Amino acid sequence: MYAHVALNAYLPDNPEAILTYAVPPHLRPLSVGALVWVPLGPRRVQGVVLEFSTQRPQGFVVRDILEHADPEAIAAPAQLALAQWFSQTQAVRLWDAVQLTMPPGVKQEIERTWRPTEHGQKIELGTLDERERAILFHLRRVGEQSERQLRVDLRGSDADLRRSYTELHERGLIALGSLVSRPAAKPKREWSAKPTSANPAEALAELSKAPRLAAIFQAILEQAVDGELVLLPELRDVGATLNHLRSLALRNLIQLEQIEVRRDPLLGRIPPLEFPPELTLEQERGWRQIVAAQDTASRTGKAKPILLHGVTGSGKTELYLRAIGRALRNGGQALVLVPEIALTTQLVRRFAARFPQQLAVLHSELSVGERYDEWRRLRRGDAQVAIGSRSAIWSPMGKLQLIIVDEEHEHSFKHEATPYYHARDLAVKLAELAGAVLILGSATPSLETAYAVQINKYEVLELHERVGRKTVAGVTKADPIPMPPVQIVDMRSELKAGVRSMFSRPLQSAIQRTLDKREQTILFLNRRGIASFVMCRDCGTTIQCPRCAVALAVHATEGDPAAPATLRCHYCGHVDWVPRNCPSCFSTRIRDFGVGTQRVVEEVKLLYPQARVMRWDRDVTGRKGSHEALLNQFTQHEADILVGTQMVAKGFDLPLVTLVGVITADTALNLPDFRSGERTFQLLAQVAGRAGRRAGGGQVIIQSYNPEHYAIQAAAQHDYRQFYREEIAFRRTAHYPPFSRLIRFMTQSPSNKTVERVVRQFDTQLREELERRRIRDWAIIGPSPAFLQKVRDLYRWHILVRLPYPTDLLHDLKIPSGWTIDVDPVSLL
Numbered sequence: 001m002y003a004h005v006a007l008n009a010y011l012p013d014n015p016e017a018i019l020t021y022a023v024p025p026h027l028r029p030l031s032v033g034a035l036v037w038v039p040l041g042p043r044r045v046q047g048v049v050l051e052f053s054t055q056r057p058q059g060f061v062v063r064d065i066l067e068h069a070d071p072e073a074i075a076a077p078a079q080l081a082l083a084q085w086f087s088q089t090q091a092v093r094l095w096d097a098v099q100l101t102m103p104p105g106v107k108q109e110i111e112r113t114w115r116p117t118e119h120g121q122k123i124e125l126g127t128l129d130e131r132e133r134a135i136l137f138h139l140r141r142v143g144e145q146s147e148r149q150l151r152v153d154l155r156g157s158d159a160d161l162r163r164s165y166t167e168l169h170e171r172g173l174i175a176l177g178s179l180v181s182r183p184a185a186k187p188k189r190e191w192s193a194k195p196t197s198a199n200p201a202e203a204l205a206e207l208s209k210a211p212r213l214a215a216i217f218q219a220i221l222e223q224a225v226d227g228e229l230v231l232l233p234e235l236r237d238v239g240a241t242l243n244h245l246r247s248l249a250l251r252n253l254i255q256l257e258q259i260e261v262r263r264d265p266l267l268g269r270i271p272p273l274e275f276p277p278e279l280t281l282e283q284e285r286g287w288r289q290i291v292a293a294q295d296t297a298s299r300t301g302k303a304k305p306i307l308l309h310g311v312t313g314s315g316k317t318e319l320y321l322r323a324i325g326r327a328l329r330n331g332g333q334a335l336v337l338v339p340e341i342a343l344t345t346q347l348v349r350r351f352a353a354r355f356p357q358q359l360a361v362l363h364s365e366l367s368v369g370e371r372y373d374e375w376r377r378l379r380r381g382d383a384q385v386a387i388g389s390r391s392a393i394w395s396p397m398g399k400l401q402l403i404i405v406d407e408e409h410e411h412s413f414k415h416e417a418t419p420y421y422h423a424r425d426l427a428v429k430l431a432e433l434a435g436a437v438l439i440l441g442s443a444t445p446s447l448e449t450a451y452a453v454q455i456n457k458y459e460v461l462e463l464h465e466r467v468g469r470k471t472v473a474g475v476t477k478a479d480p481i482p483m484p485p486v487q488i489v490d491m492r493s494e495l496k497a498g499v500r501s502m503f504s505r506p507l508q509s510a511i512q513r514t515l516d517k518r519e520q521t522i523l524f525l526n527r528r529g530i531a532s533f534v535m536c537r538d539c540g541t542t543i544q545c546p547r548c549a550v551a552l553a554v555h556a557t558e559g560d561p562a563a564p565a566t567l568r569c570h571y572c573g574h575v576d577w578v579p580r581n582c583p584s585c586f587s588t589r590i591r592d593f594g595v596g597t598q599r600v601v602e603e604v605k606l607l608y609p610q611a612r613v614m615r616w617d618r619d620v621t622g623r624k625g626s627h628e629a630l631l632n633q634f635t636q637h638e639a640d641i642l643v644g645t646q647m648v649a650k651g652f653d654l655p656l657v658t659l660v661g662v663i664t665a666d667t668a669l670n671l672p673d674f675r676s677g678e679r680t681f682q683l684l685a686q687v688a689g690r691a692g693r694r695a696g697g698g699q700v701i702i703q704s705y706n707p708e709h710y711a712i713q714a715a716a717q718h719d720y721r722q723f724y725r726e727e728i729a730f731r732r733t734a735h736y737p738p739f740s741r742l743i744r745f746m747t748q749s750p751s752n753k754t755v756e757r758v759v760r761q762f763d764t765q766l767r768e769e770l771e772r773r774r775i776r777d778w779a780i781i782g783p784s785p786a787f788l789q790k791v792r793d794l795y796r797w798h799i800l801v802r803l804p805y806p807t808d809l810l811h812d813l814k815i816p817s818g819w820t821i822d823v824d825p826v827s828l829l
Helices: 077-089 094-101 118-122 130-142 147-154 158-170 200-206 211-223 232-238 242-250 281-300 316-329 341-354 368-380 390-394 423-434 447-454 491-496 505-516 597-607 626-635 676-688 710-716 720-734 752-772
Strands: 002-007 018-022 035-040 043-053 110-116 174-180 188-195 254-261 306-310 333-337 359-362 385-388 400-406 437-442 459-463 466-472 475-481 486-490 520-524 533-536 553-555 566-568 575-577 590-593 613-616 641-644 657-662 699-704 741-749 779-791 794-803 819-823
Touching: 002 035, 002 094, 018 035, 018 043, 043 077, 043 094, 043 110, 077 094, 077 390, 077 423, 094 390, 110 130, 110 147, 110 158, 118 130, 130 147, 130 158, 130 174, 147 158, 158 174, 188 211, 188 232, 188 242, 200 211, 211 232, 211 242, 232 242, 242 254, 281 306, 281 316, 281 400, 281 437, 281 459, 306 316, 306 447, 316 333, 316 341, 316 400, 316 437, 333 390, 333 423, 341 359, 341 385, 341 626, 359 368, 385 390, 390 423, 400 423, 423 437, 447 720, 486 491, 486 505, 486 710, 505 520, 505 597, 505 657, 505 699, 520 676, 597 613, 597 641, 613 626, 657 676, 676 699, 676 710, 676 720, 699 710, 710 720, 741 752, 752 779, 752 794
Parallel strands: 306 437, 306 459, 333 385, 333 400, 359 385, 400 437, 486 699, 520 641, 520 657, 613 641, 657 699
Antiparallel strands: 002 018, 002 043, 035 043, 110 174, 188 254, 466 475, 533 590, 553 566, 566 575, 741 794, 741 819, 779 794
């Protein structure tokens, strides 16, 4: 038996890094998708088994697979096939794609180590230079250590340390070795106790002279109900340690053993069981359509994707839950993708209430250990429903029958780092590979999805009414709720009327009325900090980040209103003080311009001192659990006004919110991106949907300096069709997606001249390749500097290629090192 293995290695003559190995008897049976260690020259590397063969390769010696890297790290067949398709169609290195199917934290590598030799232990350190002396002294003290750890401990640059290692090695003072790096995640094990004494009362009497042991034994007896094991952490309250438990075990009073325990991200947060509510007539029609698609998929192994296009608050989640329940009753599994961690929090509660003990949660706010345990539960089949952010698309689900992409239009489904991928687009392919039903839900579908419906590639299911509930004679029934009225305020008119506040007169009045009625308000602004930038009014100089080609934003010091404000870069994290004088002309007329969420909070507190104000943006959600904590505070009415960025525009259900105010609707419109109109419409429509989700109704006020724009007008009228007609006409004329596909090639360098020369050479190569392959209807935009030309001291240039099918160009394309490739980019900034 031979296995073709994808390796974590760069092989110049084998770009996919697939080699064939023999499967030794002690590893049989070995599964496709298993993570293994294999020999490669003198070293060991990790690899994933792609397929088996019984035919011995000719022309070279076939070596054996060494061992499993992790016995449970086995990719599901559909996800492994998805990774291979992804690698082939988007010019992604095969290992980079395949490792996405592995559980978090299992990646290991062989690391170089250094240790002092016998001669190195005895030599006088004074004969060495400063750097060599520091290395040898450190190794004498700690023993063998990896280069990575030495770099951390000695705080030196790679080049300086490497020269010193070489010098010390050549003089016989240190020796080279290697070790396997430890995995970041492994099963968690805890010591447990189980009482074994036949006569507990007699045992307690024997422990009368050891009161601490008696108290611990008594606690074990009380907690060991029906023979359950008692974990050591559960005995901390009585001061138990492992030595105490060993003493009890030596007296034959308990049985002591180590057991694996699950790191449960939902521990203590499971809501009470929820029963399905009555469906409206509109929901009932949609439900029948979903049932028909599930039946078709079970018979034929394929079904058209379904766009669930429902206005905010129309009950899309209830249809998700029923579809999942039906998939589970048919013996299948379901995957739910959500765009934001914050949104995951609220949806998890509803899903956990409907499917207790069957839910696995996967997102980046969990610890590596928690994600590792949830991955293994899905692979074993202990969990039937996975809910998570974009990376959950790679979950190991062998019986996948249903995939749901909630808020499918969201750009956060795009992974904006190598390897680039869009979880929604991968979900379409995964549904095809697994024979699963795919539901794409949104109140504001992306242009690509809506166009797929128009050309009959997807089916559509529409919900036009918001769903409310009212109780009559003790019976709760569905009751339609109208969409909230939207008022557009022309801020140019406000300026002419002498209003200098960031809040227009209508918005100020509406906030006061909402406070008087003890209801809640959301104020939306898609910008963090106090101000957008600092500029000199005399010479026009803007204070820029020294490492990035962007203006520094003004931020107040968290928790200390009296402290001076700072300037921060949102790309590299650089922090500086706000200057008193212009660095160019030394003028004192240097001021901040624009507004951010911190400035909005300050203004609200000045205008409404009685109001309790909360802020929700990336600056206050850095800690684990912060999203859930903020959501709980607001839903429990611990704040009257919530000021936030696009995080608050997601699919939250906030019953007491009756007013939504958009401080400025024009932020995204002015960006040089063909999707700027679409993003503006989606953000405004989504944030407007947070208001009036109960029978009391609500109101939305949008402030704009460009109120005539079709995206703003369509959002104000809750009219997706109007927006789609305008936007699709623009895309067709400009030949932008969905009427073509884009590939973005980007490279960067510390030297602007170098990166310009490199990008122009590659541009010539691309044009020659497009002509040679006789690809039709292509166009190249650029090469040009990126909108953010400099980030972290690196100059960035890019080339955009527009063509019908990216694989026509990417297949076997020789791409120089240092380039990143983004197929179907969601942002051109």
